[in-house]
Amino acid sequence: MYAHPRYSPEAISELCQAHPLLNELIALKPVTWFNPERLPVEQALAAVGLTAEDVQDASQRLDRFAAYFSVAFPETAISQGRLESPIRKLPKMQQALEAQFQQTLPGELWLKMDNQLPISGSIKARGGIYEVLQHAEKLALKAGLLQRSDDYAKLHSAPFREFFSQYSIAVGSTGNLGLSIGMIGAKLGFQTSVHMSAEARTWKKQLLRTQGVTVVEYDSDYSVAVAEGRAQAAGDAYCHFVDDENSLQLFLGYAVAGERLKAQFEQADIKVDRANPLFVYLPCGVGGGPGGVAFGLKLAFGDAVHCIFAEPTHSPCMLLGVYSGLHDQISVQDLHIDNITAADGLAVGRPSGFVGRLMSPMLDGFYTLGDEDMLSLLGRLNEQEDIKLEPSALAGMPGPWRVLQDEGYLQRLGLTPERLANAHHLVWATGGGMVPQAEMAQYLAQAAALAGEE
Numbered sequence: 032m033y034a035h036p037r038y039s040p041e042a043i044s045e046l047c048q049a050h051p052l053l054n055e056l057i058a059l060k061p062v063t064w065f066n067p068e069r070l071p072v073e074q075a076l077a078a079v080g081l082t083a084e085d086v087q088d089a090s091q092r093l094d095r096f097a098a099y100f101s102v103a104f105p106e107t108a109i110s111q112g113r114l115e116s117p118i119r120k121l122p123k124m125q126q127a128l129e130a131q132f133q134q135t136l137p138g139e140l141w142l143k144m145d146n147q148l149p150i151s152g153s154i155k156a157r158g159g160i161y162e163v164l165q166h167a168e169k170l171a172l173k174a175g176l177l178q179r180s181d182d183y184a185k186l187h188s189a190p191f192r193e194f195f196s197q198y199s200i201a202v203g204s205t206g207n208l209g210l211s212i213g214m215i216g217a218k219l220g221f222q223t224s225v226h227m228s229a230e231a232r233t234w235k236k237q238l239l240r241t242q243g244v245t246v247v248e249y250d251s252d253y254s255v256a257v258a259e260g261r262a263q264a265a266g267d268a269y270c271h272f273v274d275d276e277n278s279l280q281l282f283l284g285y286a287v288a289g290e291r292l293k294a295q296f297e298q299a300d301i302k303v304d305r306a307n308p309l310f311v312y313l314p315c316g317v318g319g320g321p322g323g324v325a326f327g328l329k330l331a332f333g334d335a336v337h338c339i340f341a342e343p344t345h346s347p348c349m350l351l352g353v354y355s356g357l358h359d360q361i362s363v364q365d366l367h368i369d370n371i372t373a374a375d376g377l378a379v380g381r382p383s384g385f386v387g388r389l390m391s392p393m394l395d396g397f398y399t400l401g402d403e404d405m406l407s408l409l410g411r412l413n414e415q416e417d418i419k420l421e422p423s424a425l426a427g428m429p430g431p432w433r434v435l436q437d438e439g440y441l442q443r444l445g446l447t448p449e450r451l452a453n454a455h456h457l458v459w460a461t462g463g464g465m466v467p468q469a470e471m472a473q474y475l476a477q478a479a480a481l482a483g484e485e
């Protein structure tokens with residue numbers, strides 16, 4: 032069912048002739064590609080089966096569960112059980128990068144700090160946790176144990192944990208999705224197993240094991256971990272498999288970020304419209320996180336928001352899929368790109384076909400960057416703003432300068448100097464909040480070593 036085509040050397044060389052940028056991808060050069068087929072949001076939305084109501088439904092579900100979070104994860108009580116992250120302006124980082132790239136950035140550089148999301152310290156706390164809640168609610172409603180009007184704090188109790196313990200949840204992950212699903216799955220009482228790919232960090236596996244989660248380790252890459260998890264769950268009616276490559280629920284959970292950001296911007300008096308464009312830079316792995324967030328942003332801000340995905344030069348799977356039009360029918364390994372990167376959250380060789388097909392008309396573009404760039408940006412952000420992120424979360428940081436360097440793109444979208452002067456550039460910091468100190472010290476040492484080489 033999940034067989035993928037194999038490509039002969041001839042087929043690859045024909046593909047590269049038709050799509051010249053692939054030669055640069057194969058050479059592992061940093062590339063930038065703006066999407067010539069971006070559609071006005073109305074048109075793009077009309078073509079997809081998803082609507083604002085679907086995202087609204089997800090948002091209301093999260094509201095119902097707020098009472099549960101306040102008691103089950105007391106650290107969320109200060110935000111009334113809502114899992115959300117702050118935004119922050121980065122004036123010092125902006126200056127440092129303007130010097131580094133030798134180009135002033137008109138407008139302001141901001142950070143969306145999903146590294147501070149409660150429970151798992153990454154963007155996966157949006158989609159991953161949401162999907163488990165959706166599943167749990169469905170089971171409890173069906174069993175007659177719960178009504179939508181109830182106080183969901185009652186789910187944090189022995190009878191509910193016992194009820195959920197008849198069921199299991201499985202997921203394949205590069206680390207952070209497993210961490211999010213494992214934490215919430217185990218807390219609700221589900222038997223939870225997480226299939227971790229080779230790049231998943233040891234501390235994540237250890238943390239999950241202390242929570243009673245079964246962690247299965249693989250020597251191979253993410254796609255294999257997902258396929259194995261999927262195979263083990265198939266045929267078990269009591270097991271729900273969270274399918275990172277194809278899940279609508281994950282996607283909707285991420286999409287709630289759009290209206291949340293809109294409210295935060297209103298509170299901060301930040302205007303977004305045609306005269307005041309918003310650029311958002313999203314690190315991309317399999318695509319569900321950035322895809323879902325971008326979908327929510329398009330619903331919230333329409334054509335005034337410009338979404339750009341960032342990937343490692345060694346794992347440019349979504350760029351490859353969208354640019355070639357082959358989506359999940361091609362992997363970076365088909366081009367002999369190794370999918371080995373320090374940005375473990377982005378180490379994905381084959382993109383989600385579901386997300387690529389749905390989102391490509393809504394995206395402005397893609398770019399790739401090297402591991403050294405992510406690591407030195409990690410050091411730079413710590414030094415300038417005292418913010419510590421994991422390598423993946425820095426992928427969006429050079430994005431504003433990639434935008435400035437493409438005259439053709441700016442002209443095509445009518446992004447005049449007047450509009451750019453009012454722009455907000457929001458880098459989505461997707462993770463790093465739970466990285467142990469010793470591990471963070473290693474990242475910072477690597478960054479310092481790179482700075483020393485300059």
Ligand SMILES: *Cc1c(COP(=O)(O)O)cnc(C)c1O
Nearest residue numbers: 207316317318319320376461462
């Ligand atoms: C998972 C992850 C991403 C990308 O999300 P996808 O859904 O895989 O595209 C980005 N950053 C971090 C830190 C992640 O864990």
